[in-house]
Amino acid sequence: MSDAAVRGRGTHRVAAAGVVAGAVLLLALLGLPIVALLLRGGVSGLGQLGSDRELRAALWLTAQTATVATLLAMLLGTPLAYLLARGRMPAGALVGALLDLPLLIPHPVAGMALLLAFGRASPAGAALAQIGLAVVGSRTGIVLAMLFVAAPLYVSAAREAIARVDERYESVARTLGDSPVRAVWRVTRPLAGRGLVAAAVVMWARAVSEFGAIVILTYNPKVASVLSYDRFTGEGLDAALPVAAVLVILALVPLLVLRSLRAGTALGEPAR
């Protein structure tokens, strides 16, 4: 074997070792805090679920409000995602940028913006309060904050899921007698279905984990993330750990759902 070949193989080994070391370091940085949290608070957190009424109420409230926010996003966001996916949205680039904005601004800032727009002093907030939907210190505020920070994730993922369905399926359905809406309902909806559910799961998970915007609008009633913060600041790390660990365990549920959705057959792929 020539010297050049030996040198080449050596360089390759060093590069491979560097890649592996980098990956291990990153995975350790991501995984260690989660493992530590679960080890310290996991068992006690699950045990505490039986006795800690405040924790159970916070988890129930979080699940309820995240579900309502997700359903609202699906109802309002799916038609928008469709128009964006099919390039039929007027000023689509501008709308796309507007949808990305909530993902980029710090979440407490999002909370302040929501407070300004829908707080008691604003005309919109006053109108909402009139019909019993006061935004500050209420479930409405929690849903609104979740919607603001997480709905763009739903629209973005739903747009991708719809875009993956060949538009010509709708064309064929229309030549077979379907109206535009009926073609979307009979063809695009089932073909993009898994993607839409996955988008909803991502949004739900993001809504459950939201803290910054919610804490500005609604400290009480407390969602799980606010309760964890409240116990950390009031009673210290040990008191907050069980709540935090339960939140991590809760995050595993959507992760497993997403995995099972991705493992299924991708129906959106066009026929070849």
Add this chain to the structure above:
Amino acid sequence: MIEVESLHARAGAFELRDVSFSLPPGAWGIVLGSAGSGKTTLLETIAGVRRAASGRVRLRDSDVTLVPPERRGVGIVYQHALLFPHLTVEENVCYGAHDPRYAVALARRLGAGELLARGVRELSGGERQIVALARALAPQPDILLLDEPLAAVDPRGRTRLRRELRALQREHALTVLHVTHDFGEAGTLGNLAILLDGGRMVQAAPPEQLFRRPASAAAAEFLGAENVYAGTASPLESGAGDEPGTMLFRAGSLSLVGLAAASVPIAHAVIRGEDVVLAREHVGVSSARNVVEGVVAEVVTHGALARVTLDVGGLPLVATVTAGSVSELGLLPGSRAVATIKATAVHLC
């Protein structure tokens, strides 16, 4: 009836421009053209799934340019079948059918009876196209648009399916517009052939005329004409007994008497290989106006046929003859041969 008038349509950056033709009721139209020439865009615009930028589409004597596809009564079969992957074959076939029993019977007739319970993903390319054909015909449209529907079907199945399609077309007086790359299909099925190139319509004529009298050298080459020469033409002196449009064409040392298609500037002569008759020596008196001598440069055999290329004063002249003729005449590279071509077989354009 399908009538298209000065049709313009866009598909992304591609533009279909100024297409006009008329296909009578019950006729079979063939659309020819290279990839990207606008064949699919034309079908989609007629079906209404793509909006016409300008011009008009008339179906059954009604202007449908602004009518949505679901109200045009047109069936379309795409090249890739585009069966709904979340439905079974039977559900696909019955998707738009008013009478599911008719749809199923039609699928059986086209040879998809065994496939009805299957999922779409289990089908081969040819099977998908058969099912797509059944699905498009199930709502009983009187206009059918086909985008290379037989391309993925095996040769035996293609012959059978072509026969069934022809029978269905006659039984239901279907008006069919059919995109194909198969010139044989164009010749056997079509009443009208439309040639597209780069989004423009080059020519619309009966298939025989399209192949014999292409509008341009590019059209002739696309349609498989073996001999296309660039040169100049002048009116023929003798005149007596000649058909109108008979001209003398010169390309280098080659002089040919041919027929001009129209009073347009002539720049090319087109001769199909099968119109060139070969002999080892002059046959004496002949009605053919063109007799040229050359040296055999190449003989390529394709099954029962052979392409013989003669060198005629530095220009190649290709003749398509039977392989048997090649051996009977002893046409070997380097041997001399005489080519005879009728003036009517020399198309000037």
